[in-house]
Structure formats: C-alpha cells, structure tokens
Amino acid sequence: MRRSVRNVFFAILALLLPAGPALAEAPPFLHASGLKGWEAYIDKVRDDPGRDYVFALSPDGGWGWGRGGSAYEAEQFALSYCNKRARTPCRIYARDRKVVFEPQPDDAALAEKYAAAGSAALALRTSRPPSDGVKRGTAVGQPIPDLDLTDAAGNKLTLEGMRGKAVLFQQFGTWCPYCQGEISRVHAAYRQVKDDPAIAFFLIPIREDASVTRNWLTSKKIDIPVYDANAYHGITFADGQTLRARTPTTFIIDRNGVVAFFKDGTYDGWDDIPDALKQLARGE
Structure with missing residues (x-):
C-alpha cells in the first residue's frame, strides 16, 4: 500500500514539474537485443519515477538494466544481469536519466576497448605463434590444448x-x-x-x-x-x-x-x- 501511494505521488509530481532532461542516445556497440533492452529501460525510467533505474554495458555488447528501491539495489541487479551476458567486465552506463560512465585511471585498458569498439562489430585480432612451453588453456589469449x-x-x-x-x-x-x-x-x-x-x-x-x-x-x-x-x-x-x-x-x-x-x-x-x-x- 505504501509503495502504491508513493508511486501515485511521484506520478502526480511528474505531471506538475517541468520535464526532466532528455535521456542520452543509445550507448554504442549494442546489438539488436541490447537496443531493445535500452528502449525498455527508457520506457521504465519515464513511466515509473518512483524507483531507481540503472543501465550497465560492456565493450563486447553485453548489457543489463535493473530497478530497485534504491540506486544501490538497482545497480546490483543491472551489473549481475550484464555480467552474465558479457565476456568483459560491465560498467554502469546510466542511472535514471543521467549517463555516468567515466572510466577511472586504472580502467585505461577498458576505456580503450570502449573507444575502439565504436559499433556492434566484433573486432578480433590474430595472435603471434605461441612460444614453446607457453601454458595452454581455454581463456582468451591462451593457446588451446589439442582435441x-x-x-x-x-x-x-x-x-x-x-x-x-x-x-x-x-x-x-x-x-x-x-x-x-x-x-x-x-x-x-x-x-x-x-x-x-x-x-x-x-x-x-x-x-x-x-x-x-x-x-x-x-x-x-x-x-x-x-x-x-x-x-x-x-x-x-x-x-x-x-x-x-x-x-x-x-x-x-x-x-x-x-x-x-x-x-x-x-x-x-x-x-x-x-x-x-x-x-x-x-x-x-
């Protein structure tokens, strides 16, 4: 009951106050399903002002959004969902209407990947022939064992x-x-x-x-x-x-x-x- 009253209050308040700042354009390097997810995020931010919303993404096109009774709760949902889809760590791209992605100095390599991506295209580069004795494995950058x-x-x-x-x-x-x-x-x-x-x-x-x-x-x-x-x-x-x-x-x-x-x-x-x-x- 308390939540429904709160939602009604925020809905009325949204009608009385000037419109908030427009949301930024869709983040770069999202694939088709990610763009649909972004559109759903925009709709929810606009239609449900009583909750906090967060959108996360990664350089390889992984994405996820979450909502909650607090910014922290929404952030945890968004990051959890995004990291299940992504091969590179997800970062918060937007909170409600505000874009907040700002790589920190120790995220230089990640920021470079973001800048280099530029589109949804999957960019791969061939390696050098591995040296003898290099550990084999299944992680990106490792020579895969024979099968x-x-x-x-x-x-x-x-x-x-x-x-x-x-x-x-x-x-x-x-x-x-x-x-x-x-x-x-x-x-x-x-x-x-x-x-x-x-x-x-x-x-x-x-x-x-x-x-x-x-x-x-x-x-x-x-x-x-x-x-x-x-x-x-x-x-x-x-x-x-x-x-x-x-x-x-x-x-x-x-x-x-x-x-x-x-x-x-x-x-x-x-x-x-x-x-x-x-x-x-x-x-x-």
Missing part, C-alpha cells in the same frame, strides 16, 4: 590439424533450450562462411550421442557439421584439461591456435561472427 575429433564419415581430426584456419566450435545439446533458441542465428552465420576453406565451423555434442545431434539438425534443415569429441560429460583435451559441460559455449580460435573469443551462454552478436571469422582467416 581429438571425429566427423560424420568417421574421419579423425584434431584442433592442431586446423592450424592456419579460423575455427569456431560450440558445445551444443539438442536437450538445451538456449541452444535451440539461438541455433537459427548460429546457422545463418555458418552459411556465410561454409565455403571458405580457411574457416572451420562445427558443433560438439554434449550429453548426447553425435547421431542424436545430427538427426535433430537434419530435421530442422540445419547443415552445420557435428564433430564427436567423446564429450558426453564435457570436453577433455589431449593434455587432460577439462571444459565445463555448459551449453551453449562458443569458442573462436585464430590461425595460430590461440583463443580469440569465448562466450559461456547465448550470444547476441551472431550477425558479426562471419566478418570476424573472415578477418581472422586473413591473419589480421
């Missing part, structure tokens, strides 16, 4: 054997609603690069037999290759390192076998993936 794979015809493949190509692979499961939800966008990206001999693009089934995955994709008229990595309980690399069996999880590997992109969960920027892969394939 044994088997294609639909029973041919044996390895990640090491794909050196010289830009490689995209995704942990996938037909049982995963999030995988199903974005597979049409993944397929659209694949169709734009499938004929490029310098690009490898495939799915690795998790918690199901590869034949189950292939049959399901065929029923949906999706022709993305499926490579079996014997990963029912998650991927195990040749050196014994394991990868958590979360789906979808997407990797992009550059021509030198170094991780250039990692996304744990669904990704909003699939429209940018084909150009990014072509860029890596050219060694840029």
